[in-house]
Amino acid sequence: MSAAASGAVKPLANYPDLKREGGLLFLSGMSARQADGTIAGAARASDGAETHDVAEQLRVILRKVGETLARNGGSFGDIVDVTVFLTDMRHYRAMNDEYNMWFAVDGPARTTVGVNELPHPDMVVELKVVARAPA
């Protein structure tokens, strides 16, 4: 079932939340964007300073990944490849600490890259996931 049909967070343009090809599910890039458009793990102090919690953003993304897979008959254990996009490599260690709570060393292959920007200034991490498709 598509994100649009399920009431889940909808993609930002004309692409599906997931594409099945052969035996694999290719999930579109996922951020901590919530259904109301706000970005989880982002806060603004009274002095205007912005803070971004990469661990909280990653948690929200991984929950969304699990929900997307479940809607399509898959599960978290089917994930075979993860690409992590970080806007600031100073978040690398905190991202790893959270990541390690979700995956074991024999989990999916992973690649992390630093990027200049993501679609919203409050997004500090985005994931691209490939999973085995259900039979």
Ligand SMILES: O=C(O)C/C=C/C(=O)C(=O)O
């Ligand atoms: O869906 C999001 O919240 C962020 C991800 C966007 C993309 O990866 C994209 O627009 O291609």
